[in-house]
Amino acid sequence: MKRREFLVGSALTIGAMTIVPSELFAGEKSRKFKVIYDFDLKYDAKSFPAKLWNPLPFNSDYQKIRFLKFSGNYDDYNINSNNPYDARVLYASWKKSDKKKTLHVEMEIETKTREVSLKLIKKASKQNLPLPKDVEFYLKPTEHIPTDGKIKEIADKLTKNIDDTFQKVQAIYDWVTKTTFRDPKVIGCGVGNAGKMVESGYFGGKCTDISSLFVALLRAARIPSREVFGIRLGLSHFSKALGKADKNGFANISTWQHCRAEYYIAGIGWIPSDPADITKLELVEKLKYDDKKVKELRARYIHSWEMNWVGFNHARDFVLSPKPEQFPLNMLGYPYAEVDGDVLNYYSPRAFEYKITSQEVK
């Protein structure tokens, strides 16, 4: 059994990410969660090799990994961010054998409500400042986030005669939250194929689908934006539709992966948003778009996140390190594993096999 422990402030720092100064956050309430991942990889052959890539959270002003330790019977491992998005990954591999393939990961994560003042956003937006070079990366299209064709047509139509950047964001956000709906039949968080969504004209999906549409339209309107893949950690104080826990603050979060979004306004930085949770609230609580509670969440989620969630990365259509058999990877919100060259079904914790739990620490 191999064990590794990290006091993470230094071990897991995020790469080139622009962070909004903490004084801009209105909400500062802190929450702590102990998160545990348990893997026991399954395959239909008795003897097999295996490789596992598990996303790790980034550190920022609104989320910090206070502690990380892991152990298992892996033959090799590393923590790397060798990809264009600096996505942090815990990699473990097992040689061909009939022994169990196990990995246990424990983290303590501290989060703070993330909210950027609307007043400051509007003020910065009016200044129309130039974009920093590193942020321009998030204007580029990817396989699943096209910025031409129908996406561009819709973005142009929605932002016609609007000069102010935040007003453009508002127009796109309103259209996305009104047009899309949560389709519970979609597997996992959805593929997040914005091009296919507009081509098909079917706007049902889950969080990755809806966030990707939002991101594609914003990029087409020349506003930097990105998905933020992560996982819900516990109780939402706004609605049980957005996160639950038992009376002791414990939750099995194995299927609670959730994709959010951010957009960038020069002079203020990255701003949180979550159009997909509007549609989830509507579906789960059987509410309409103009119901009071939906209106309230719409107003909040164009500039804030409730932090009963932790973010992993912004990576889309990229190649993991070490290079897997299959690439590029659409997104990394779930654990990813290849067993004797075959991809394990990451949408099914039981088939994979993994379990993720979270205990809120009071």
Added chain:
Amino acid sequence: MRYIFLILVLFSFSFAKVVVIHVEGMTCPLCTMAVKKSLKKIDGVTKVKVRLNTKKATITTDKKVGKKALLNAIKDAGYRGKIISGKN
């Protein structure tokens, strides 16, 4: 005994056929597994390799398997296939 085994191996290779199909619509690693599983259900298919980056499925069969059966299996998985090459 060894010679019989070698003759059997050579005999099986003489009937081996490799077909390469371009698969449209695969967007994530799990798509490759759906295509692979569907193709492996066909009697006579011995090996299937599907690659997301090239969008290609390479199928080895031990007896005559119709190209239509291979394309139908890909269609059943929810994707579209186009034969690139197929030879004995």
